[in-house]
Amino acid sequence: MVSQDMTMPAATTPRILTWLLALFAGVALAIGGMQAARAQGAGSPEALIQQVTGEVLTAIKADPSVQSGNPQRLLQLVDQKILPYVDFEKTTRLAAGRYWRQATPEQQKALVKEFRTTLVRTYSGAVSSVKQQTAVELRPSHYPADATDVVVKTAIKQPAGDPIPVDYRMEKAGQGWKIYDVNVLGVWLIENYRNQFSQQIGQNGVDGLIKSLAERNAAFK
Structure with missing residues (x-):
């Protein structure tokens, strides 16, 4: 029997939603001066962040079903x-x-599939926050x-309050870059889930973790 609850504590939820917002949605980047020149460099990790966040924000604003959190969309x-x-x-x-x-290999494939769906399920609660954000600024990243393997530093500007620091950990794969972790307010997404996964697998094995994620994902549909 699967006993470990994978639901986030209430106090952790805002950070998780911001993580998912940063990783999957983001907002239009506001870049100036030298940062703009670097971000526009072909193949740079900053350029990827700019491209992905811009494309996804446009898609969200153009699709009411996505804005409402429709899981299929x-x-x-x-x-x-x-x-x-x-x-x-x-990431998994x-x-x-x-x-x-x-x-x-079969368990690894299933775990990747269910974890990805889990992140999307959690993310649906953050979609409405996109309209409330103003811009993301690139901060100096030294590498x-x-x-x-680099960390791209950004800050999400809000209508009220201080900017939220968000860092992207990225790795160059072939000719391009890929995002694999996100840090919000000093805590990495992978680190947070590693603690949960360790507890779940310790109690119920890898299959127990997959089952737990799959059951919650099924309830989301």
Whole structure:
């Protein structure tokens, strides 16, 4: 019997929603001066953040069903606009930690599928927040020119209150970059889920974690 509840504590929910907003939706980037020149550089990680956030925001604003949190449309949006730029497998592998190596290829595939759907399910509660954001500014990110694993720093501007710092961890895969982790207010998404996954797998094994995620995803449909 699966006993570990994968639902986020109430106090954690705002941060999780912001994580998902940053990872899957974002807002139009406001970039100036030297930052703009760097972001427009072909193949730069900053350019990817600009492209993905702009495309997804446009899609959300143009589709009322997405704005209302329709799960099928959200999954379609992720498949069309997000999946090519986010390494869900690496995100899941790092969240599972040492247990990933213990899982069979079939379990790994199922875990990636269910975890991706879990993130989309949680994200549906944050879609309405998109209209309330104003812009995202790129902050100085320092890394070697030949780096293949970088952190791109941004800040989400809000209508009221201080900007929310959001960092993207990205890895160069082939000729392009992919996002695999997001940090909001000093906490990485993968780190948060790793603690939950470890507890679930410790109690019920990898299949127990997959079952738990699948049951909650099924209830979301």
